[in-house]
Amino acid sequence: MYLDTGDEKVLAGEFGETRQKMMEILVALGNVYGAEKLVPITSAQVSGASYKTIGRWGLSWLQSLNARAAVPAVLNPIGMPQEGWREFGIAEEFARRQAEVVEAYRRLGIKLDCTCTPYYLRITEYGEHLAWSESSAVAYANSALGARTNREGGPSALAAAIIGKTPYYGLHIVENRLPQVVVEVEDGAGAHAGHWGAIGHIAGKRVGNRIPILQGIRPNRDQLKALGAAMAATGAVALFHVDKITPEARVFSFDTGNLDRVTVTADEVEALFTEMDVEAVAVGCPHCSADELRELAELLRGKKTKKPFYIFAAKGVTAANPDLVSVIERSGARVITDTCMVVSPRMDEFASIMVDSGKALAYVPGMCGALARIGTRQECVEVATS
Ligand code: F3S
Numbered sequence: 001m002y003l004d005t006g007d008e009k010v011l012a013g014e015f016g017e018t019r020q021k022m023m024e025i026l027v028a029l030g031n032v033y034g035a036e037k038l039v040p041i042t043s044a045q046v047s048g049a050s051y052k053t054i055g056r057w058g059l060s061w062l063q064s065l066n067a068r069a070a071v072p073a074v075l076n077p078i079g080m081p082q083e084g085w086r087e088f089g090i091a092e093e094f095a096r097r098q099a100e101v102v103e104a105y106r107r108l109g110i111k112l113d114c115t116c117t118p119y120y121l122r123i124t125e126y127g128e129h130l131a132w133s134e135s136s137a138v139a140y141a142n143s144a145l146g147a148r149t150n151r152e153g154g155p156s157a158l159a160a161a162i163i164g165k166t167p168y169y170g171l172h173i174v175e176n177r178l179p180q181v182v183v184e185v186e187d188g189a190g191a192h193a194g195h196w197g198a199i200g201h202i203a204g205k206r207v208g209n210r211i212p213i214l215q216g217i218r219p220n221r222d223q224l225k226a227l228g229a230a231m232a233a234t235g236a237v238a239l240f241h242v243d244k245i246t247p248e249a250r251v252f253s254f255d256t257g258n259l260d261r262v263t264v265t266a267d268e269v270e271a272l273f274t275e276m277d278v279e280a281v282a283v284g285c286p287h288c289s290a291d292e293l294r295e296l297a298e299l300l301r302g303k304k305t306k307k308p309f310y311i312f313a314a315k316g317v318t319a320a321n322p323d324l325v326s327v328i329e330r331s332g333a334r335v336i337t338d339t340c341m342v343v344s345p346r347m348d349e350f351a352s353i354m355v356d357s358g359k360a361l362a363y364v365p366g367m368c369g370a371l372a373r374i375g376t377r378q379e380c381v382e383v384a385t386s
Contacts (some may be wrong), residue, residue, distance in 0.1 A: 001035050010022075039168040043074075045137055048155070051098040053343060067109075077287075078098055079094065080345075080346070094345055108161075110158075116136055116287055124141060126147065127146060130147050137286070140224065143241065144247075146247035150166070150238065177239055179212060180260075181261070182261045184261060186263060187266070206264070215242075225289075228240060233359040233362040234358070280353050283355065285312065285357035287314045293321055293335070299377065299381040305333050307384055314337065315337040315338060358374065
């Protein structure tokens with residue numbers, strides 16, 4: 001892989017041991033994937049932030065590093081809200097360890113916005129190269145925004161943040177972004193036929209790691225977020241196109257005549273919606289947008305929750321919408337920042353959880369050890385308040 005003179009000096013250790021290690025990670029990755037060069041990035045999003053997922057060894061590794069991020073970089077959700085963790089039910093020992101992880105990232109110059117929706121906090125433009133690691137954020141950046149990022153691991157996203165570059169391979173190259181399979185979404189009359197997380201949950205299983213182009217649907221941006229998150233969870237989708245909707249599907253004319261075709265039927269979508277009593281309700285996977293908070297505030301206005309109801313969102317989004325947060329919290333529901341229903345140990349304490357997300361439906365059983373039920377946001381509010 002070609003390195004310029006500055007990169008060579010970093011690799012030789014002239015700018016410190018941590019930068020040298022980070023460059024070694026990028027060079028190793030580039031060589032494995034046959035990258036011809038490094039490409040500058042405009043931002044990074046670093047996973048491996050919850051102590052629940054990285055544990056003691058991950059923390060020691062982070063504490064051994066000494067450098068600063070060269071580009072704007074944020075963290076993925078951590079295992080607890082940075083403020084109010086005690087009220088959220090987090091144990092002291094976990095909170096102490098999690099705070100050490102956060103401090104290690106702060107020293108590395110990573111902004112402590114802990115979210116899988118960094119695109120709500122900083123504008124990301126079409127064609128920008130990024131190094132993001134959380135799968136739903138990657139799917140959204142590539143698909144809804146037309147930016148370019150591979151799905152980075154925690155260490156490679158951190159390395160890219162510190163060096164300010166990433167290996168130029170995979171989804172950074174336009175030719176690798178063409179659709180490989182057509183997904184037809186059956187237009188059914190079922191009550192949940194328009195549930196984008198559920199459609200993505202089924203579609204992801206069909207397409208696996210291919211790049212799909214979906215036809216016959218007109219999702220808005222929040223719906224693209226839900227769709228992509230679910231396809232990234234049940235498949236390995238890092239980029240998808242929606243005919244006439246997503247930016248690259250409008251810029252390029254794709255020839256889909258020779259591609260495999262799969263169908264998502266309304267019956268399959270409906271079959272995901274099994275009825276089950278639950279101990280808690282959690283929405284905001286991926287983290288809620290301002291519009292989603294507004295919808296929840298309207299649904300909850302004048303109601304009282306009868307079981308724990310958690311709504312996850314980025315701190316930047318909640319701080320910009322205090323009125324919505326107070327309407328929601330007057331109902332007894334809690335708006336929680338910095339963490340989520342999957343990476344926080346708090347959610348491990350429930351045996352069954354209702355979610356509105358196709359991604360959470362896939363992850364909650366394995367990551368929280370709980371049964372998961374999916375519903376619309378309206379159904380989630382009905383279950384939490386009745
Ligand atoms: Fe985000 Fe957590 Fe879901 S990181 S996409 S809210 S599993």
